């Protein structure tokens with residue numbers, strides 16, 4: 649199962665958001681998309697998922713323009729976990745995961761014991777079995793995030809698109825979720841903010857800057873001190889260990905020290921109000 653964009657551009661509100669991007673996701677790889685806020689990561693994920701139509705260029709899923717496929721066809725092959733996915737419905741945690749089975753159900757294909765097994769396994773995968781009966785609106789941000797991943801796994805796609813999948817999670821659940829995703833026999837495309845996580849988990853990294861793809865390659869080739877400075881405006885020290893894994897340390901910025909120095913006098917030095 650291949651997914652690619654070829655010379656895609658996308659505009660919104662009269663502004664060009666994505667410019668002439670070409671990128672093929674290799675089968676079975678974990679591809680990270682990194683870049684500053686507003687650089688176009690979510691917009692690119694939406695094009696990959698077929699939720700938005702490029703102004704020019706084409707998105708191909710297994711060689712076919714994604715716009716020519718039915719939503720059901722796309723959903724059986726590709727699952728997207730959005731950054732701020734939520735539901736206003738009064739549903740339980742388990743029902744939120746059951747939604748992942750929708751692309752396989754129909755008038756002649758009713759819910760079956762197999763669907764139950766797939767949903768149970770997905771809940772177990774994200775360590776949420778014990779909360780399966782809880783109402784969605786009583787769950788924490790991190791618990792909801794893990795259910796979104798479980799819903800995507802229950803969808804049994806070949807390609808998993810994750811937009812900042814760890815943003816509500818504590819460090820233990822961040823690592824276990826990325827481990828879990830990496831263990832699946834899936835092609836994964838994930839927009840990530842944590843560059844050390846990108847270095848740890850990704851086979852390749854795509855770097856976005858102001859709507860352009862400015863680098864694509866192995867973490868050790870893409871994550872250079874010069875590029876981190878150019879793209880994020882941050883000084884970093886990068887060590888590559890014997891196994892080829894990059895470790896990034898970020899230096900304190902002078903501008904941040906200046907902001908701290910002019911904190912109003914009525915705030916205590918420890919930051920309490």
Ligand SMILES: Nc1ncnc2c1ncn2[C@@H]1O[C@H](COP(=O)(O)OP(=O)(O)OP(=O)(O)O)[C@@H](O)[C@H]1O
Pocket residue numbers: 660661665683684685686687688689690691692
């Ligand atoms: N529907 C829209 N209308 C107008 N502008 C939009 C629209 N969608 C996105 N944008 C703009 O496009 C740019 C890229 O947004 P996008 O959400 O893709 O960035 P991002 O890299 O995912 O950012 P973040 O890291 O903050 O999530 C932003 O400047 C955003 O304001």
